Amino acid sequence: MTLTILVPTRGRPANLARLWRAFLDTCEFETKLVALVDNDDPELAGYQALADRLQDEPMFQMGIGPRLRLGPTLNQAAPKWATRSDAVGFMGDDHLPRTVGWDGRYLAELERLGTGLVYGNDLIQQAALPTQVAMSSDIIRETGHMVPEGAIHLWLDNAWLALGQALDAITYLPDVVVEHLHPIAGRAEWDAGYAEANADAVSDADRQVFEQWREHELPRWVQQIKEAPRG
Template sequence: MTELTILVPTRGRPENLARLWQAFVDTCEFETRLVALVDNDDPELPAYQQLADRLSEEPMFRMGIGPRLRLGPTLNAAAPKWAARARAVGFMGDDHLPRTVGWDGRYLAELERLGTGLVYGNDLIQQAALPTQVAMTSDIILATGQMVPAGALHLWLDNAWLALGRALDAISYLPDVVVEHLHPIAGRADWDAGYQECNADALSDADRAVFGQWREHELPRWVQQIKEYERG
């Protein structure tokens, strides 16, 4: 069983995915798997397929191609499958970049200490305030059947991870583990069509509403399911 699998939904940025994979090669301490999740209608699909062909002999790189569901539903569709195959499952965007050598080992050690829980590093933008990238023990996903609140398309997912970790009293921030977020909000990327779409006010408002409903009604049930799974 793989120790850690990182899910990376990606659209329109095959060059970012190639950059992220190289960062895994340069910084991972363990055999940490990167699973790229690509839309079958992506205009850049041929470039993604060329990258997958080039990395076909790499056992820790996998690519899944499927219908476009948007970020949150894509994670929920993929996470249970990979949680059954790894001790921990995480998320990074195609605009994250691990900088700290051995970041995966630090994540795994902290999750081992927590037993059940979540961990995140320093993205150099939100830092402790939000886990814009995260790893969690697989039992969380297996207990709830989800990685993020159902219905949230892109935003407020990190708020949900933070709320879940606090509700479990089992979330750790590692300030010296840098997983940089190369986001246009910090001037580290251009505002391409993907960023403009997912940061639109209407989507943000809708996802905020989903998060609020989840926090009030679903979060207590998630915590109960996770605790019962631990005991079982």
């Protein structure tokens, strides 16, 4: 099985370089890191310099495009990668895999589930929310989405949890650590990106999108996934 991790990132090329080093140190398979960068990023030169250094690395790829925000960026990129990988996942540029072989553990669990989602211990939310996640690609292929349409940044992890529970196919691996270096836990400094993403207006809007999706769209997603032909 193959796994692609999508990493939307803005203003933090050093974080992306740190995450790439962690992939090299911890991945068991040739798990691909796909960085998704905005073409108006003030740190675009830093990202391009990193991509130039890694141009011969088969596990690293960078896409640069118009700024869409986190949720729409995932929904744009995920369907393409779902046709190229057995599983597609998400990490933020402030996540850091700590457990050697984490990708193998994810893939083994997804193979066992057949269709489903898996997440590790981020040392903040732990079992409560999949702040990083991997899912079997058929979920994305059948629904056309990785997250509810219209969600900007927050409540995406709530949606992944709700989907996994509705499918009865989500696994938390407490001994697989993918640390979330977030300022809420004192593990990073608040910057413009965190301030924008955690603004009350964004949170309120994303919560409304999540609640509407859970009531009206989630049952359709589950039906599409479960009724899809196998093999």
